[in-house]
Amino acid sequence: MMINKIMILCTIWCTSGTPVVKDSLEPHMWGYRPRITLEHLVRYMQQQKKKFPILEEFLKNETVLQATQYIPDIVRLQKLLFDEMHHRIDRKMAHKMSMRDFIVRHRTENLLNEYQKMVASVQRAWLLVRDKLKDHGQLKVEEEYLKEDLGLTTALEFFIPTTTGPGACTFSLVHYLSYIHNNFIDWCRAKSKTSAWHEHKIQLAHTHKCHLLDYQSQLTSILLSHCHYSLRLGQGREVSYDLPALEKYILDRFIHGKPTILVDIPHVSYQEDIYTAAKFAAVRKKVAPQSALQQRVQQDILRELGSPDKLRRSLDVVEIVLGFLTSGGGKPKTTLRSYLRKLKMEKRSFSKKAKEHCNLEHILSLWQTLSGVVQSHDIICPLHMHGGFLSYIRRHDHMTAAF
Structure with a gap:
């Protein structure tokens, strides 16, 4: 007995x-x-009359929310690739070289381990959400690229963030993960109606795990601590959950106070894409006529930007706009500000003077103004010499010509 x-x-x-x-x-x-799993919890909640909206929303989006924890590693990898590849690599090289070929060039063990960790994060996030990227946002990832399993043997071009081609995979991946995070945080903040939860934002480049829903390693223990077994005569065992306490714990521990992300993804331009006559001819044809910026406006824009980093970020935005205009065209009198808003890029780091004075008819002249300084400065001055850059802009003022 x-x-x-x-x-x-x-x-x-x-x-x-x-x-x-x-x-x-x-x-x-x-x-x-029954095993205590998320699936069992979902079935249990479906049998309950009382609703727990935040917990239900969490469970509905759990698969994609799980992938958001990899944002910092993916963004870090994109930043390193941007710094090394922007304006410096051609498509043939990026297509021929695998990710493993690229990282073995970094001889130190620490860098090798860091790159392998970042690539593993891309791979995990990609497997979780790639099926949802086909119809997301402004960038459409082509079907053939969605079938690719991103890893060390994958071509480098898939990891280099671009708005078209294979690089749209990681570009769109970061954009989608940030979108999911922001939507979920905004929705929970509105539902919780907690006065102590003040909205705040953080730049994508400064995002760390503490800013995200990093719950995966603790999930099983959380479910176990909020479930109850009971025995009933003639009915066997029953498993129930303390749903109010579980919802409150998840909200307080993982969601409350999290910031939303300001999305600003670096965009690499290949060597052959920057200075192609065909590309400029397409823009001249589809956004006609093109006009030159006044010399005073060009000088004001350069002085406002004032540093190599700010100038490159503005140039990146202009090159993205050129890409869209090459394929879709536009009206020359459309303001650059409204066109950026249409592309959902109004929050990207960009020259306020350019937004104020430029229409699409000035886009080629603006590109020449910014790219001319970037190219010349990269040849003449070390990147860290901020004072040298300002001096160069002053010397460049009298040389700024009409396009």
């Missing part, structure tokens, strides 16, 4: 490794114990 009692207790409380008694001579020991 004592042995049977011990076996009953073990069947109820022990881990899933406890064998279920199947002996037909002991039918009182027959039983089924």
Whole structure:
């Protein structure tokens, strides 16, 4: 009798490794114990009359929310690739070289390990959400690229962030993950109606795990601590959850106070894409006529930007705009400000003077103004010499010509 009692207790409380008694001579020991999983929790909630909106929204989006924890690693990888590849690599090289070929060039063990960790994060996030990228946002990832399993043997071009081609995979991946995070945080803040939860934002480049929903490693223990086993005569075991406490714990521990992300993804331009006559001819044809910026406006824009980093970020925006105009065209009198808003790029780091004075008819002249300084400065001055850059702009003022 004592042995049977011990076996009953073990069947109820022990881990899933406890064998279920199947002996037909002991039918009182027959039983089924459901595993405590997210799927079991979802089924349990469907049977309840009372609703728990934040918990339900969390469970509905859990798969994609799980992928947001990889944002910092992916952004870090994009930043390193941008710094090394922007204006410096051609498509053939990026297509021919694998990610493994690229990272073995970094001889130190620390850098090798860091790159491998970042690539692993891309791979995990990609497997979780790639099916959702086909129809997301301004960038459409082509079907053939979605079938690619991103890893160390994948071509480098898939990891280099671009707005078209294979590089749109990681570009769109970061954009989608940031979108999911922001939507979920905004929705929960509105539902919680907590006055102590003040909205705040953080730049994508400064995002760390502490800013995101990093819950995965603790999820099983959280579910176990909020579930209850009970025995009822003639009904066997029942598993229930303390849903109010579980919702409050998830909200307080993982969601409350999280910032939304200001999305500003670096965009690499290949060597052959920057200075192609065909590209400029397409823009001249589809956004006609093109006009030159006044020299005073060009000088004001350069002085406003004032540093190599700010100038490059503005040039990146102009090159993205050129890409869209090459394929879709536009009206020359459309303001650059309204066109950026249409592309959902109004929050990107960009020259306020250019937004104020430029229409699409000035886009080629603006590109020449910015790219001319970037190219000349990269040749003449070390990147870290901020004072040298300002001096160069002053020397460049009298050389700024009409396009």
